[in-house]
Amino acid sequence: MSLKYTKNPEKRSLPMMQGFAKWMKKNLFSTPINSAISLILLGLLVKLLGPFLNWLVFNATWEGTAQTCRHNDGACLVFIKEKFIFILYGFYPRELLWRPTLAIAFFIGLCFYSREISRWNKRLLSYWLILILIWAFLLKGGLFGLESVSLDKWGGLPLTLILAVIGIIFSYPLGILLALGRTGYLPLVRSFCLGYIELIRGVPMISLLFMASVMFPLFLPDGLVLPKLMRAQIAIIMFMSAYMAEVVRGGLAAVDKGQYEAADALGLSYWQKMLKVILPQALKIVIPPTVNTAIGMFKDTSLVLIIALSDLLMTTKTSLKDPKWLGFSVEAYVFVALIYFIFCFSMSRYSKRLEKEFSYGGRS
Amino acid sequence: MEKISQKASWGQFWYDPKKRGYLFQFILFITVIGIGSFLVSNTQQNLARQNIASGFDFLGQEAGFEISESSIDYWADDSYQRALLVGILNTIKIALVGNFFAIILGVFVGIFRLSPNWLLNKISETYIEVVRNIPLLLQLFFWYAVFTEIFPDVKESLNPLPGVFVSQRGLFFPIFKEHFIWKWVWITFFTGIICTFGSSYFLKKKWEKTGQSWSLLPFASIFLLILPFLVWIFGGAPHQLDIPELGGFNFSGGMTLTPEFVALMLGLVLYTGAFNAEIVRAGIQSVSHGQWEASQALGLSRWQTLRLVVLPQSLRVIIPPMTSQVLNLIKNSSLAVGIGYPDFVAVANTTMNQTGQAIEAVVLIMAVYLFFSLSTSFLMNYYNRSQQLKERGA
Structure with missing residues (x-):
């Protein structure tokens, strides 16, 4: 008699409803306490989520004016429809909106292209640098017959993306340098990097942005003026590189000591050792926390509104000041929250995927 | 002959990592000093040209602005020094109360995340994912807007519990006389x-x-x-209870929490609590499964196992990242300036706008937060050391 493996026939023949009941019993009503918790939570969910959904969807006002909104109880989605363009693009000239839209499209395209780890090489890095140039060209204009748009007209989502992406691209190498300096063998360099990292990590980002908005102009010689956007960008890079440095340092510490010793034994110089042996391993280990830091930075770009730069959050606040449309803040905030959430959540999902891939694949 | 030996000595210098290190450090030193003095001289010229005073003399002058919330007596004719002190005390208040609730919330949600109850698990996960992926400043604006736009006027205050009132003016609840x-x-x-x-x-x-x-x-x-x-x-x-009573345009008696304070607290606690929950979850998961089985074999209940066996071990994993979350809450409390709660940054910002002494104000902000950060990490490191395994020869 040959033994043949069959899937549990009982389980297979269970009708759909019975399977569901079994699942409920196991996951919701396994013990009396569990049942009580489940029931209380269900009650709470219905009580809280119900009115919220009513407000947001069923009672919402989709058509009409501010007046219709004020008569109805629900959310005023007309406001979002009305202010959609302004929230996304700020004061960018209405007839030139295809330019920032194209810039965002390029960005999202490149994000999708970079998803596969097998495409991570020097060419990809150059694509990202080219993307920045394309952005500058599309948004600023002034070349090849494109109309020039001044920096203070930039706003909304493109501005937020610029601050975040340029911040990440520049602070990553700076962070690596700082981490190397902090762990290196030169005492003066080490204490300089240590002091910088600890100082920056000890103060809130707002203080750096204040510095960018009010102190940087004093630092520069008379006649040289940097636009506020650039000053804020410098502050963001300064801030972020300190955090990146700590992430990279974690990676440097996680690389096996034997690797350092082996590289020394081969007679490699410091830079050969770091660039060819240690950093490739260290950076790979810390990819998940690096992405987390990047998410944090993306969220923190919203702080630039405190020094009156019109990023995504600032354009939302500005749109709320329209006297015709007063009193719809909650709707507007839920809408921008959704935009931020989509970006950050996909990044964090991606970081989880990378974590998995690297933990299965090992150090190839 | 002469030429070769010279070349050799230069080569010797260049290929000796120690000497090369000295050279690099010397160059770095000169560069930093150079840039520093360039910036300082620029700043001095700019200040002189714009007629901005420098130094901390302004601290003694009359501040001339009101502060809506203060734990000590403060009047508009008090000095800047006292105004800034009010700000520091408000920041400390936010940091203490906020971290207290954020840690409690984090511990509970972290444990919920591992609950066998599917509903509890999923609700906790949704909360964590939603809150972590939205900027804190936006969340603060949201809660503030809920107070100022959704909640009714003082006259039609919500009354969720006897004696407790919620309105645009804030949260009112009774205290003992x-x-x-x-x-x-x-x-x-x-x-x-x-x-x-x-x-x-x-x-x-x-x-x-x-x-x-x-x-x-x-x-x-x-x-x-x-x-x-x-x-x-x-x-x-x-x-006897001191129950808030509606009289005229506002409540009197009882305890009042302003909408700014409540919104700031809600935002900070919910945001930091989500991060704390993930840390607690990871900490509990770091304890090997054998520990659970062993304590089950010993006849401990699930709760006893958690409290007596698992949590003490996971504390070692939890404390270091929790320290940085505690620090993050303190630093993030500076976002109070966005919704008008008078924390230290808000007061320093007003001071900066009134006196025009930007450098001093920014230096003050940095120094105060650096002091908070360093002293907190010192305390937490001390606590961490007391929780670590005692090893031989230590």
Whole structure:
């Protein structure tokens, strides 16, 4: 008699409803306490989520004016429809909106292209640098017959993306340098990097942005003026590189000591050792926390509104000041929250995927 | 001949990592000094040209602005120094209360995340994912807008519990009427905390010596509940409540929390609590499964296992990242300036706008937060060391 493996026939023949009941019993009503918790939570969910959904969807006002909104109880989605363009693009000239839209499209395209780890090489890095140039060209204009748009007209989502992406691209190498300096063998360099990292990590980002908005102009010689956007960008890079440095340092510490010793034994110089042996391993280990830091930075770009730069959050606040449309803040905030959430959540999902891939694949 | 030896000596210098290191450091030193002095001289020229005073003399001048919330007496004709002190105290208040609730929330949600109850698990996960992926500043604006736009006018305040009112003006709830005995109840209570720690130390010593284990519970309940209660009874048991009452345009009596304070607290606690929850979850998961099975074999309940076996071990993993979350909450409390709560940054910002002394104001902000950060990490590192495994030869 040959033994043949069959899937549990009982389980297979269970009708759909019975399977569901079994699942409920196991996951919701396994013990009396569990049942009580489940029931209380269900009650709470219905009580809280119900009115919220009513407000947001069923009672919402989709058509009409501010007046219709004020008569109805629900959310005023007309406001979002009305202010959609302004929230996304700020004061960018209405007839030139295809330019920032194209810039965002390029960005999202490149994000999708970079998803596969097998495409991570020097060419990809150059694509990202080219993307920045394309952005500058599309948004600023002034070349090849494109109309020039001044920096203070930039706003909304493109501005937020610029601050975040340029911040990440520049602070990553700076962070690596700082981490190397902090762990290196030169005492003066080490204490300089240590002091910088600890100082920056000890103060809130707002203080750096204040510095960018009010102190940087004093630092520069008379006649040289940097636009506020650039000053804020410098502050963001300064801030972020300190955090990146700590992430990279974690990676440097996680690389096996034997690797350092082996590289020394081969007679490699410091830079050969770091660039060819240690950093490739260290950076790979810390990819998940690096992405987390990047998410944090993306969220923190919203702080630039405190020094009156019109990023995504600032354009939302500005749109709320329209006297015709007063009193719809909650709707507007839920809408921008959704935009931020989509970006950050996909990044964090991606970081989880990378974590998995690297933990299965090992150090190839 | 001459030429070759010179070349060799240069080569010797260049290929000696130690000497090359000196050279690099020298170059770095010169560069930093150079850039620094360039910036300083620029700044001095700019300040002189724009007629901006420098130095901290402005601290003694009259501030001339009101601060809506203060834990000490403050009037608009007080000095900048005192205004800034009010800001520092508000920041400390936010940091203490916020971290207290954020850690409690984090511990509970972290445990919920591992619950076998599917619904509890998914609700906790949704909360964490939603809150972590939205900028804190936006969340603060949202909560503030909920207060100012969704909640009704003072006259039509919501009344969710007897004596508790919620309106655009904030949160109002009853407190006990002032009576001299309350002060003594609190003093007994805080002395009780010290005595509880003392008796826990004493019991541990006794256990180590004789092997007899005593429960701390009776001691704790005597010191923390019964003694303060007796003091309250002997003080005449005052139990009159000071209930907020609507009179004219606002409530009087009771305790008032402004919308700015409540919105800031809600935002900070919910945001940091989500990060804390993930840290607690990771910490609990770091304890090997064998520990759960072993304590089950010993007959401990799930809750006992968690409290007596798993949590003490996971604390070692939890404390270091929790420290940085505590620090993050302190630094993030600076976003209060966005919704108009008078924390230190908000007061310093007003000072900066009035005096025009940007450099001094920014330096003050940085110094104060650096002090908070360093002292907090010092305290937390001390606590961390007390929780780590004691190893031989340490």
